[in-house]
Amino acid sequence: MSAVLASRLRMVPLGHRDLDQILTIENGVYPFPWTRGNFVDSLASGYLVWGCRLADELVGYFVLMMAMDEGHLLNLSIAEQRQGAGFGTRLLCHAMRVAQQAGATSLLLEVRPSNTTALALYRHFGFQQIGVRCGYYPAEKGPEDALVMRHVLAKVSA
Numbered sequence: 001m002s003a004v005l006a007s008r009l010r011m012v013p014l015g016h017r018d019l020d021q022i023l024t025i026e027n028g029v030y031p032f033p034w035t036r037g038n039f040v041d042s043l044a045s046g047y048l049v050w051g052c053r054l055a056d057e058l059v060g061y062f063v064l065m066m067a068m069d070e071g072h073l074l075n076l077s078i079a080e081q082r083q084g085a086g087f088g089t090r091l092l093c094h095a096m097r098v099a100q101q102a103g104a105t106s107l108l109l110e111v112r113p114s115n116t117t118a119l120a121l122y123r124h125f126g127f128q129q130i131g132v133r134c135g136y137y138p139a140e141k142g143p144e145d146a147l148v149m150r151h152v153l154a155k156v157s158a
Contacts, residue, residue, distance in 0.1 A: 008054055008055060009052060009053070009090065010052075010054075011050055011052055011053075011090075011091075011094045012050065013048075013049065013050055014049045014050060014058075014061055015049070016043060018051060018058065019036060019040070021051075021058040022051075022061055023036060023039070024079075025058065025061065025077055025078070025080075026039075026075075028079065028080050029077055029079070029083075030077075032137070032138040032139070034075060042063050042065075042074070045065075047063050047065045047066075047074070048063070048064040048065075048066070048098055048102065049061065049062070049063050049064075050064070050091075050095070050098060052087055052091045052094070054082075059078060059087050060076070060077055060079060060082065060087050060088065061075070061076075061091070062075060062077075062091055062095045063075040064095055064098060064102075066102050066104060069103055069104055069106070070105070070106050070108060071098075071104035071106070071107045071153075072107075072108045073107055073108070073109040076088070076091060076109075076118075078091065083117070088118075088121055089121065092125060093125075096151070096153055099153060104153055105154055106151060106153055107127075107153055109122065110133060110148055111147050111149060112145075112146065112147075113144070113147055119147070122151075125151060126151055127149040127150065127151045128150055129148065129149050130148050131147075131148035132146065132148065133145060133146040133148060
């Protein structure tokens with residue numbers, strides 16, 4: 001990501017007013033996307049929903065649930081046309097900072113084994129596989145497992 005592009009990037013909390021933009025990204029990158037209701041419920045439950053904006057364009061977002069001293073990254077998505085430009089890295093780093101600021105000492109997530117790009121990103125940041133949730137994700141040819149990954153946030157530099 002160029003320095004000019006990075007200087008125009010803003011991490012902002014998202015809310016109900018952003019749902020149309022969130023759903024445009026969600027529906028564009030997943031064959032089985034979250035519904036508007038999933039996002040509405042997440043906001044109503046007090047989950048932390050943040051976005052990455054380049055000027056007025058929402059290029060990605062994450063949904064983070066806190067439980068005691070653990071964060072659970074429920075969704076991290078980058079608009080299809082913006083993937084591969086470093087936005088996922090920026091958003092994941094921000095999610096880890098937000099989780100730390102909320103009191104988390106570790107961050108959990110689930111990822112499809114077939115999502116090799118996301119797996120590479122998470123492994124790059126030190127996420128370790130700690131389990132498998134069998135049949136967790138819907139898929140065209142039957143349910144797909146989820147790899148459960150964990151990262152100890154105390155090792156993340158600010």
